[in-house]
Each structure stands twice: as structure tokens, then as C-alpha cells.
Amino acid sequence: MTIKEANSYDHEILTEITKKSKAFWGYSGEQIEVWSEFLTVSKEYIETNPVYNLIVEDKIIGYYSFFHESENTIKLDNLFVFPEFIGKGFGKVLLNDFLNRLKDIGVQKVVLNSEPNAEAFYTKFGFVKIGQIETSIKDRFLPIMELNLEGK
Template identity: 30%
Template sequence: MRSLTIRRAAARDADRLTSLVQGSGAYRGAYASMVSGYRVTAEYVTRHRVFTAVDAADRALGFYSLVLEPPELDLMFVADGARGSGVGRLLVEHMLDQAQEAGLGEVRVVSHPPAERFYRRLGAERVGTVAPSPPKVTWERPELRFVLA
């Protein structure tokens, strides 16, 4: 795996995080409506625990957003070119460390359906299904939980 650093995102990162979301190959085809027009704003980055994985040239390889109240992994994206390299696993491990440091007992994940196996491999348990919320989301999504020790 290439060299990477996970750091707290800054407001100035909002546009590149938006590019990761909108350029995600995982959201093409039937899932495109979910990210169409979606923006990660500077205000969002400032308000939540948003962390980004960057390489030695400071290129964003992925990011996540942990919302503390209620505890939820709100966003998690890995750049298409970095998928399969362990970036996602490192981001989830970092998120779980952040959640534990914040005193959380669990973290909810409403998963993109194709990502459910990824989260389950990392220890999340499926606890239900979230109904569609048209017009952007017209499919059911797995609801998962990471329980922290």
C-alpha cells in the first residue's frame, strides 16, 4: 500500500471531498441519484469529525465523517484508484478509534448496499434495513452497527 496519512479535514478540503463523492464509481448506474448534486460543504467539515486519508503528495484517497449525536458513520468514500488497497479498512479503524475516544458505545452505519460486506468483514453487525427515501434513494439500505468494547 502506498504511504498515507489520516488527518482531520479542513474547510478548504470540502471541494476535493465533494469530488470524491461525485466521482465515486460505486454510485454509477442505479445508485447515481444518491450523489447527484451532493456537496460536502466547508460548514459540514467544520461541524463534524471529518477525516481524510492523503498520500505523500496530499492527494485525497478517501474520507469519512463521524457524527457524534446520534453516533453514526455519516459518509465514507474511497477514491476509485485506491479501492482494494486497504484505505477503507484504515479509515474504518481510525473512525472506530475516534468513536471510542469520544466515549461512544456504538456507531450506526446506513450502508450503500454493495458496501455491506465490507463493513461486516470489519466487524459491523446487521441490525435492520432502512426504507427508501425518494426521490434520491429509491432502494432499501442495510442498517449496521459497530459495537465498541
């Protein structure tokens, strides 16, 4: 198992991981299609943001990406694994790698918009819910979560 920086030609597999991972939570194919623009990882996105792939047996099975939201804040934009790897510790591997990588950057906090079904996962790492965003699905909200890195 290795984690390495993505290349722009990884965009198709990363988009596939994102869409299949999202569908894992019971969203219909029609809903995934509605979200297609937001679930697509473009070559340009990979070229302009830090994106890291999780590779197991020479296959990309997951990834994460982030960007500077402000001078002292990083936004974890994506963290996805193929559905067959959900619940097997690979998300934890990715998130730990991400948090370790931030030690060299010197930021004060991390923010993210969580999939509602993944809120408990992020809570285990010390993230706290600080708000929520209403989505296109009635009565569905994305938790806005934050992790304060000062003193860690």
C-alpha cells in the first residue's frame, strides 16, 4: 500500500471512485447524474490542487485532495475510496496521511463539508460540526466540520 501524488491522467479513475463511493450511501443513479459536475475530478483540478492516490496492489482504490481556503485554513475537498474498501480502514489511512502532510504546511485548522453518512468518521478524528449546508435533496444537509490543529 502506498500513497502518492496523482497525475492529471488519473482523472477518470478518481471520478469513478467518487461517483461509486457516493452511490454507496444509497443515492440513485439519477441523483448521481444530477451531481455529476460536482463529482467529476478534472485534469485541471489535479493540476491545480494537491491530490493523493491510495494504491493497493498497483490499483488506485482511493484518494484525497485539498486546497488552501485561507492562509491558515486548509479545506479537505475530497476523500473517497471504492465502495468495496469502505469500512476496512482505508479512509483512516488516507485521513492520517492528509493530517500528517499538514504538519509540514503549518496551518491552524482544517475544514470540510462532510457526506452526512461520514460525519461519525470525521468525529473520530476530532472534527466538530460547526454548521451545515442545505443540499438539492429536500431535508438533506451537509455537515460543515472543523479540526483545530493548534496545539496538536
